[in-house]
Amino acid sequence: MKNELDTKKLLRVFDKIRKHGESKKNEQKGTVHFLEGLTAYTDFDGYTVFIEDATVSLSFGFHNQYHFEYEDSSQLSNFEKKIDNIDERF
Template sequence: MKNELNAAKLLAAFEVVMEKGTDTEFGKVYQGIEAYTDYDGYNVFLKGNGVELHIGFHNTYDLKYDQAHLKDSFLKKIDNLIRD
C-alpha cells in the first residue's frame, strides 16, 4: 500500500477516541471506532466496521480489511472524529 494515510491525522483520531470514548475490554470506543494500544504504547490500533488499523513505530501502518467499501467507510469515520 502506498503511503496514502496521514499518520498525524490517524493519531489525532486515536486521541479523540481515548479522550471521549467509553471503556471496552481493550481500550475505548467512540462513534463506532475502538482504540487501544499494546502493553508498551508503541503500537496503537483503531478498529471498527470490519477494518483494523495498526500504527507502529516511526508512523508505519498496516490497514486490514476484506472489502474496499468497508475501508472507505472506516476512513470517513476517522475524518469525522477529527472534524468534530
C-alpha cells in the first residue's frame, strides 16, 4: 500500500472485519466493526469505507479516492501489517 493502494485487498479486508469481527453501534459512526486491532465502518450512505487503528486512519471512497492520516511512516507500516494479517488469516 506504500505507492498504490490495493483496492481489492482493502475491500476484502473490510468485508472480513465486518464478517469476523465484533460489532457495536456508535452514535456518530453507525455500526462499527472491530477485528485484530482495526476498526471498520462506512459513512451513512455506504460510499466511503473507513479503516482505522489507534494511530492511522484510512478513508476510501467513490472513484477509488483514498486518504491516509498518520504521524510517521512506522505507524503506517504497522497499519499495513494489520491489514495483511487479516487478509491472510481470515
